[in-house]
Amino acid sequence: MPTLTFSAAGQSFEVSEGTSLLEFCLENETPMRFGCTVGSCGTCCFVPESGAENLSEMEDEERDTLEMCTGEEGARLGCLVKVHGDVTIRQDGA
Numbered sequence: 803m804p805t806l807t808f809s810a811a812g813q814s815f816e817v818s819e820g821t822s823l824l825e826f827c828l829e830n831e832t833p834m835r836f837g838c839t840v841g842s843c844g845t846c847c848f849v850p851e852s853g854a855e856n857l858s859e860m861e862d863e864e865r866d867t868l869e870m871c872t873g874e875e876g877a878r879l880g881c882l883v884k885v886h887g888d889v890t891i892r893q894d895g896a
């Protein structure tokens with residue numbers, strides 16, 4: 803099973819392959835912050851420290867929101883990604 807790690811909080815979780823990051827975080831106590839949950843506000847923006855290749859592919863909606871809310875290279879939206887392998891996440895404070 804893939805391991806999902808929140809580096810700032812020092813927390814790791816085993817998740818099923820293909821898990822929605824949003825659904826997992828809503829069902830478990832994780833440090834990840836969400837707002838709209840539908841890919842439009844940017845609150846859930848994070849940068850994968852490792853395992854970016856293990857996240858679902860970025861679609862236009864996610865790309866458009868990221869362009870509006872951050873210029874950070876490699877940033878993703880937590881409410882839209884699925885986890886397909888080991889990923890380490892850094893979200894400010896998480």
Ligand code: FES
Binds near residue numbers: 836839880
């Ligand atoms: S929670 Fe709003 S974009 Fe993800």
